[in-house]
Amino acid sequence: MGHIDKGKLLFTGGVFLALALYPLVAESYGIDLVTKIMIYAILALSLELLVGSTGLVCFGQAAFFGIGAYAAVLLSPESEAAGWWWLLPASVAAAALYALFVGALSLRTKGVYFIMVTLAFAQMAYYVVHDTPLGGGTDGIYLYFKPGLDTLVDLGNPYILYFFTLVFLVWTFVFLAILLRSHFGRVLAGIRINEQRMQASGFSTYPFKLAAFVTSGGIAGLAGFLFAVQDGFVNPEMMSWHLSGALLVMIILGGLGHLHGALIGAFVFVFLQELFKSEAVFGDFAKHWHLGLGLTIIACVALLPRGLVGLPEMLHQRLFGFSQRAKGKANGKLPDNTATEEAV
Amino acid sequence: MDFSIFLIQCLNALQYGLLLYLVAMGLTLIFGIMGVINLAHGSFYMVGAYMAFALAPLVGGNFFATLLVGVALAAVLGYLLEWAFFSFLYEREHLQQVLMTYGLILVFEELRSLLVGDDVYGVTPPDFLAGSIALGDVMTYPVYRLFVSAVCLLLALGMYLVFTRTRLGMMIRAGSVNREMVQSLGIDIQFLYRVVFAAGVAIAAFAGMVAAPISSVYPGMGNQVLIICFVVVVIGGIGSIRGAFFAALLIGLVDTFGKVLLPQASGVLVYVLMALILLWKPNGLFKAAG
Numbered sequence: 001m002g003h004i005d006k007g008k009l010l011f012t013g014g015v016f017l018a019l020a021l022y023p024l025v026a027e028s029y030g031i032d033l034v035t036k037i038m039i040y041a042i043l044a045l046s047l048e049l050l051v052g053s054t055g056l057v058c059f060g061q062a063a064f065f066g067i068g069a070y071a072a073v074l075l076s077p078e079s080e081a082a083g084w085w086w087l088l089p090a091s092v093a094a095a096a097l098y099a100l101f102v103g104a105l106s107l108r109t110k111g112v113y114f115i116m117v118t119l120a121f122a123q124m125a126y127y128v129v130h131d132t133p134l135g136g137g138t139d140g141i142y143l144y145f146k147p148g149l150d151t152l153v154d155l156g157n158p159y160i161l162y163f164f165t166l167v168f169l170v171w172t173f174v175f176l177a178i179l180l181r182s183h184f185g186r187v188l189a190g191i192r193i194n195e196q197r198m199q200a201s202g203f204s205t206y207p208f209k210l211a212a213f214v215t216s217g218g219i220a221g222l223a224g225f226l227f228a229v230q231d232g233f234v235n236p237e238m239m240s241w242h243l244s245g246a247l248l249v250m251i252i253l254g255g256l257g258h259l260h261g262a263l264i265g266a267f268v269f270v271f272l273q274e275l276f277k278s279e280a281v282f283g284d285f286a287k288h289w290h291l292g293l294g295l296t297i298i299a300c301v302a303l304l305p306r307g308l309v310g311l312p313e314m315l316h317q318r319l320f321g322f323s324q325r326a327k328g329k330a331n332g333k334l335p336d337n338t339a340t341e342e343a344v
Numbered sequence: 345m346d347f348s349i350f351l352i353q354c355l356n357a358l359q360y361g362l363l364l365y366l367v368a369m370g371l372t373l374i375f376g377i378m379g380v381i382n383l384a385h386g387s388f389y390m391v392g393a394y395m396a397f398a399l400a401p402l403v404g405g406n407f408f409a410t411l412l413v414g415v416a417l418a419a420v421l422g423y424l425l426e427w428a429f430f431s432f433l434y435e436r437e438h439l440q441q442v443l444m445t446y447g448l449i450l451v452f453e454e455l456r457s458l459l460v461g462d463d464v465y466g467v468t469p470p471d472f473l474a475g476s477i478a479l480g481d482v483m484t485y486p487v488y489r490l491f492v493s494a495v496c497l498l499l500a501l502g503m504y505l506v507f508t509r510t511r512l513g514m515m516i517r518a519g520s521v522n523r524e525m526v527q528s529l530g531i532d533i534q535f536l537y538r539v540v541f542a543a544g545v546a547i548a549a550f551a552g553m554v555a556a557p558i559s560s561v562y563p564g565m566g567n568q569v570l571i572i573c574f575v576v577v578v579i580g581g582i583g584s585i586r587g588a589f590f591a592a593l594l595i596g597l598v599d600t601f602g603k604v605l606l607p608q609a610s611g612v613l614v615y616v617l618m619a620l621i622l623l624w625k626p627n628g629l630f631k632a633a634g
Contacts, residue, residue: 057439105619109626112381112438116578117622120615123571127611241571245383245446252443288458294450298429301444305436 012173012260019166023159031158032230033274038165039226041266042172044250046219048262051251053180054212055192059115059244060102060122064217066239067125068095068224070135073143073234081145084155084229088147091225092218098125099217103210119241130236140235143228155229165226172219176259179215188212253300255307264308272296348483353600359489359558361596362496366551367569368576368588369503370544376583377520378537380430381438383445386570387452388545392418392552393561394456397465407470414553415546422545426538434537449567462563467556492554499547500589507585516540520583572599575618581628591629 022034043065050056071094076082106117129135146156155161179185187208190198198205228234237243246269254265275281276289304311371385395414403409429448433441468474469488476484507513519526519536527533552565559565576595580587598617602610621629 051439105623109622112375112582113578113622113626113628115381116574117619119571120575120618120622123615124612124619127609127615131608131611242567248439249443249446252439256439288454290450291454291458294447294454297447297450298444301440301447302432305440 008258008260012263015260015263016166016170016173019169020163023162028158031162033270035158035162035165035230036227037267037270038162038169039223039230040247040250040270041263042165042169042226043220043223044247044254044262044266045172045176045259046216046223047247048251048256048259049176049179049212049216049219051248052256052258052261053185053192054188054209055195056107056209056213057115057248058118058213058216059241059248060118060120061216061220061247062239062241062243063102063122063125064095064099064220065224065227065243066129066234066236067098068092068221069228069234069238070129070141070224071095071221072147072225072228073141074135076143076145076147078144081156082147084147088222088225091228092221095221095224096214096218099214099220100210103213103217107206107209107213119244122239122241122244126236126239126241129239135234135236138236140233143232143234146229146232161226161230165230168222168226172222173259173263180259184208184211249297253297253307255309258307258309261307261309268308348479349604351479352483352485353604355485355489355493357596357600358593359493359496359596360600361593362493362500363551363555364569364573364576364595365500365589365592366496367548368573368580368592369500369585370548371573372577372580372583372585372588373516373540374544375577377516377540378430379434379438380441381445382544383442383570384448384452385445385544385548385573386566386568387449388418388422388548388566389552389555389569390456390561390566391421391452392549393467393556393559393565394460394552395549396553396556397467397561398460400467407473411550411553415550418549419542419546421549422542423538425545426541430541431534431537452566453563457563464560464562466560469557488557492558495554496551499550503547504585512539572614575614579618579621579628581630584628584630587628587630 019034019038023031026034043061046064047058047061050058050061068091071091072087075087075090102118102121106114106121109117130138135141146154155164180188187198187203187205190203191205191208195205224238227238250265250269251262252265253269254263255261272293273289276292277286279286282289282292300308304314306314367385367389370388371382374380374382374385392414395417396410399410399414400407403413425448429444430441433444469491473488473491476486477490479485507517515526515531515536519531519533519540523533526536572595576588576591579594580589580591595614595617598613599610602613606613
């Protein structure tokens with residue numbers, strides 16, 4: 001059992017509390033935006049399980065997200081609302097099933113090859129919905145009736161959807177936190193650090209990696225379901241490699257190896273994106289929002305080698321000269337000042 | 345399929361494959377030697393294509409002058425980029441580099457939009473290459489495409505000779521095998537990296553420039569090429585120049601004939617091929633050996 005960091009616990013609890021209280025002060029634009037951010041946060045958490053915790057860099061996470069969303073739309077009856085209690089598990093199962101297929105094959109490869117094979121499988125899924133009439137082709141398809149149980153859990157209502165998404169975000173976070181502290185999670189950490197040594201000490205690593213891959217795919221499918229319900233519309237761009245890339249950026253930006261890093265990364269990334277897109281702040285220049293986002297990402301890489309979660313520790317180091325925790329942990333990983341200044 | 349159609353498709357496949365090879369070679373070199381996964385490589389291709397469009401009026405419309413100026417500018421750009429954005433990243437994890445180059449893609453894409461706009465532009469080939477030659481009774485084939493194939497082939501051959509026959513090539517090959525050893529032999533590895541990076545950028549930009557009259561220039565063209573080139577590099581075996589060559593030709597064939605024979609599935613074919621090859625040989629067709 002790993003020890004629980006009080007600071008992290010407070011931080012994460014605070015974030016969830018703030019999210020729960022947010023609808024008291026928010027307008028409908030804010031509700032929609034934060035719902036979207038929470039969906040991306042779930043997606044980022046699913047990828048963090050693979051990249052940060054297991055060391056498997058998956059470049060095709062968008063496919064599982066898209067399959068969850070397409071399943072939610074395609075399985076919905078055409079003329080009435082579906083019950084979410086069966087539609088949600090069905091979407092998750094569809095994504096997990098594809099993850100089982102992709103994982104079983106792609107886990108035979110390693111390193112950069114693994115990155116590319118997962119990308120290849122995601123591109124296949126992309127082209128299948130893009131080029132065949134199955135999913136409406138390039139136009140995508142609409143979900144006319146949002147699923148619900150009764151008036152109490154009507155997911156067509158943005159406030160109810162907000163809390164529904166928040167519940168699943170908290171659930172995903174807690175589930176992954178417990179999972180990573182379990183025996184299973186320790187094996188994944190072992191695989192990340194040194195897979196050969198894990199094999200030498202008697203673990204058959206393949207089933208563990210496959211289980212992590214399927215779990216991750218299933219959670220991405222959950223995010224896809226929520227996305228389809230919120231937008232009421234799915235199109236092939238949900239599966240494009242741009243989204244897979246953006247997700248990787250989110251978790252690296254936040255700081256790999258920390259669940260709350262994925263959370264921070266998703267929030268900061270989507271927030272920055274909205275900020276640079278906002279015409280109120282940047283006026284006409286807002287349509288060139290990629291520029292600001294790109295420059296911010298570059299500055300983050302140059303200045304924050306351990307992502308945003310490493311920021312407090314770095315500030316502490318700057319202010320007080322050293323930090324106890326960083327001493328043993330980060331030897332050689334911090335950029336020397338000259339290199340950093342050169343880059344800026 | 346008619347024989348002359350078959351021949352034309354073969355020529356198209358060859359031309360596309362060779363063009364892919366030029367871009368993929370830079371990618372595989374930069375990865376093999378510097379260990380950098382350069383997502384921004386497609387942007388250099390795009391920069392090249394846009395230079396072919398934007399520089400032409402400035403240098404008086406001469407195609408070869410445009411090429412020359414463009415390649416020189418691209419090499420300088422590569423040199424400066426390596427200095428500003430990559431030189432401090434080598435000690436870091438691969439993923440940090442992925443993040444950095446992702447940021448660069450966004451910046452290049454937006455700079456392109458600011459400087460040239462978001463419209464699609466055509467680029468005209470030079471007059472003496474604008475014609476077509478007859479193949480069979482009714483079919484013709486544009487001379488410019490043959491010219492592109494020939495130029496790419498020459499460049500590929502030239503690069504091969506540089507790699508295998510010159511001192512610089514030897515240093516590059518040695519650098520990809522053992523960086524520290526090369527450094528301790530007194531070779532300025534930092535400078536070597538900059539040269540390799542600048543060369544990779546220049547070749548990608550060159551590929552973009554010669555491709556511009558065929559494909560026209562349009563927003564997002566770099567990203568499309570990037571993904572296909574990653575496929576090429578991975579199929580060929582990362583870091584292997586020879587592998588990239590054969591893989592590029594293979595992808596050229598599969599893609600071109602896929603579009604003719606199975607238009608419905610043409611997008612997915614390349615990826616199916618890659619998945620199959622990697623399941624058969626998890627490290628690509630050729631092991632990295634230079």
